[in-house]
Structure formats: structure tokens, C-alpha cells
Amino acid sequence: MKKTLALVLCMLFVSAFAVNKASAGSNTLYFFAGGVNVLTEPDITDMGEIEVAEFGPAFGVQYMANIVPMFGIGIDGMYNMFGGKEYTVGADSLEFKPTIGTVMLVAKLSPFPVLLIRPYAMAGIGWNFLRITMEGTIGGTSFSESEDSNGYVICIGAGADIVLGNLIIGAEGRWHQAAVNFDDDVTEDDINYYSILAKVGFKFGN
Secondary structure: OHHHHHHHHHHHHHHHHHHHOOOOOEEEEEEEEEEEEEEEOOOOOOOOOOOOEEOEEEEEEEEEEEEEOOEEEEEEEEEEEOEEEEEEEOOEEEEEEEEEEEEEEEEEEOOOOOOOEEEEEEEEEEEEEEEEEEEEEEOOEEEEEEEEEEEEEEEEEEEEEEEEOOEEEEEEEEEEEEEEEEOOOOOEEEEEEEEEEEEEEEEEEO
16 A cells, blocks of 8 residues: 555656656746835935835736746836825825836746746846826915936846646745936936736746
């Protein structure tokens, strides 16, 4: 009985290994959804750092190509909608509504490419597009205006994939640093933020 049970477990392990083994030449399309929050904020007023963002939703898509079973490179696009920060003094109010989009070249290292649950590390570099919309009422008059910025973005993160044949589910945490350079030269600074993401992927190719 013990020998039979050991043989069955061995066969199941070999079968799982064969089904889930990563291979060079395979490609995966991932979809992300989760949350984003700011760590350090840029000085957008030239009057010292003030808070302009809070926790908000984040969405993204990524195409990843496996070069070897442990390593892949790909293209990653994310859209982050920070929660707005509002300030009120009497009847006057001012609300900041930041959003930031990124396009990055990303690399992913999975040291255990044959496991069902595969931890990994990732890093990326690319370009960011930041918009901060300011809305409010001063002296009974409403106003709305936006400031746009773009510059480099870098990212490092870690996560885990659960590989179910050609379907992959998982979670990922990221830290980003994005350059802030508004056209009016009010500031040349950066914003640091983190995101926590759930994801689903569809593998195709080899």
C-alpha cells in the first residue's frame, strides 16, 4: 500500500512538472488590477511639499516573452488613478486629482520555473505621463486647471504566479520612481509610489 501510494504521488509530481514547466519561446499576456498609493510627493507649488494624492485604483496590461525558462522580457503599460486630496478653508476649497500612466520595458526573473507556485522578481524602465488636475472654489468662483509632466520612470517589484496550464493567476507588489518636470518649470522633482496588484495571464506559444 505504501509503495503504491508513493508511486501515485511520484506520478502526480512528474505530471505536474511536465504540465507546468516553463519553456523558452512561450509568451504570456497579463492583465492587472489593484491599488496604488503615494510614498513621497513632488513639490508642485514651489512652496514646500504638500500632499496631493491618496490611495486609488490601478490597471494595466503586460506582454511577456520567455527567453529561457527562468527569464523573460516584455512591454508593460499601467494607468494609476490616485485618490484626490482636498483642502478647505472656510468657503474656499482646492482638490488635487493626480493620474499617472507608464510604459516600460520590463524584465522578470523566476528562479523556480517548474513549480506550481513560482515566486519572481521584476524590474522596469520607461516613460511616465503625469497629470495633476486642480479643481476648487475661491471667493465663490469655481475653477479647474491641469498641469502635465512627463519623464523617466523606474520600477522594481516581486510577486508570485500560480500556473494552471495555460492560465496563470497571481499577485505582484511594485515600487516606482517617476520624474516630474512641469512645462512652467515650477518644479523638477520626482514622485515615489507603490502598487499592489492582482493579475491573470494567458500563455501561448511553445
